[in-house]
Amino acid sequence: MYVAVKGGERAIENAHKLLAEYRRGDQNVPELDIRQIEEQMSLAVSRVMTEGSLYDKELAALAIKQARGDLIEAIFLMRAYRTTLPRFGYSAPIETSKMQISRRISATYKDLPGGQVLGPTFDYTHRLLDFTLAANGESEITTDEADTRLDQNMPRVLDDLLRHEGLIQPEERPENEELETVGDLTREPLEYPANRDIRLQNLARGDEGFILSLGYSTQRGYARNHAFVGEIRYGEVAVELIPEELGFAIDIGDIEITECENVNQFKGSKSAPPQFTRGYGLTFGQNERKVIAMALVDRALRDKELGEEIIAPAQDEEFVLSHSDNIEATGFVEHIKLPHYVDFQSELELVRKMRRETTEKQAAQQAAE
């Protein structure tokens, strides 16, 4: 006997209760503290802040806890919260040359003014599981203070060093920069062709995995642009706001960011001479994988500017920008689990009809033979 679907409300309510129970896991195990996530899963926090495009470590940690460690779900929670926040202004551009450096390296020079500063990196660790961590047997960690202070003058490799020779693509300041405010793709719909400000925003919010794969594809010959990391720096920068009523900048706090500038060999085109071209990447917190990949994709997307032929997915602005957002992507991919029985019913009718027609045609053919 057919019973109409009813009681969805109660089912949803119960599903939520069960979800809460699964999230908590075995209640004999101590509950995670937000501060623990913030301090000990700081790279997850970095990613959630970046792709959630909201700098707030505590909220990111909360989102990670609530999402049971599903970072895309956590990013979604951040985005949904962020969109409810009022805008009280736009900051002045951050000065990454004035960064309080935790890490700064260049792949293009062995040594350079300011030096190579390794900082906290996995780069030279041997990936061996550390069982003392499993036993919570970590002893107190101390780091030694350096004998010499970091050079206050930490020039940026691309702008301050390479530029002297005139070999690097200049980053032109638009003439009307004062008038033309930077776009904001959270307030205006994305339209094509997009300018670089919007492209970079999109990439910064874009899914780390997607950007990583696209960047990788450029290295494997799909729009190869042979890149080196000119410089990566990670540390704290001040955010300044210029309130209209004051007319001068005030410091509203520090944020941790990672920045990457790539240099790419460029043989020249009809419209641009041979030179080193550049790609740029930036994230909140520490995330070198993302900034390097982002810089590769940024460079690939500068094809029009440099008069290059568009031959690969990473160069295709509409392809990249329309599919980079993991909240959009996960929503649409997962929505096919919602009821579609009306559409399916229509398809059923069609497929049955088409099969009937095919069978009839075949039967008619056989009868004729």
Add this chain to the structure above:
Amino acid sequence: MTEQQTADSYNFAYLDEQTKRMIRRALLKAVAIPGYQVPFAGREMPMPYGWGTGGVQVTAAVIGPEDTLKVIDQGSDDTTNAVSIRNFFAKTAGVPTTDKTAEATLIQTRHRIPEKDLREDQILVYQVPIPEPLRFLEPRETETRKMHALEEYGLMHVKLYEDIARHGHIATTYAYPVLVNDRYVMDPSPIPKFDNPKMNDMAALQLFGAGREKRIYALPPYTKVKSLDFEDHPFVIQKWDDICGMCGADNTFLDEVILDDVGSRMFVCSDSDHCNERQAAGHRGPQNGDASYTPEAAE
């Protein structure tokens, strides 16, 4: 900001007033150019893209405290997502909700148009996944916008023609493209083509929201909406050999219900309110048994 704040301290109907104004501006433009897709700065909503965020934003922008809201998914008020969206507005806007098509002033729908004729004092809001009818013929937005601007719809006609050449009929059964006001080709959202004729000359205002794709479009009341076809292959809607097993209706969109694993099936109206109303009026289908069907009994 309106004074009306819900207990949860969210603004009335969740969105802030500035965002609502932005959406209303897009809606006005959409109504002024029927069938034209207006880009709007869609917001992240607290439900996922693909769950109806476009429809939810449109509803949030037009709903008022005096409205009565009905939400359907696949024709039914009781599918989980319809329940979830209805609860969202019951909570954030505190408006009364209803299952009855006739009692609603605002109806948000996914994939169906109610069977009952809608009135001038009603608004129908559609959730739209892919607003661009030309998208599967041309993936690039830059190209499809140009095609709309130049009224260059040859590609669509070629696609429909190829269907006829290959299958003898047009092989599209839902999201069947329509021509609006003799100007724009429009995606009616994934409603079955059975519902297409209801869009034509409808008394109610029809609004379409695509959240992920950030597009809004509209059909003002009494707009001409024509399903694309050819003179020698006129548009036809789906027909069933069966009637509704519960209410006996022979003119509604029917869902097929599998009863066991040996191929027994029955058909039931997809519009649950329409079906219940007919049963309440004494109509009976072949599978309805003796006990009169009530939603409570079924629960």
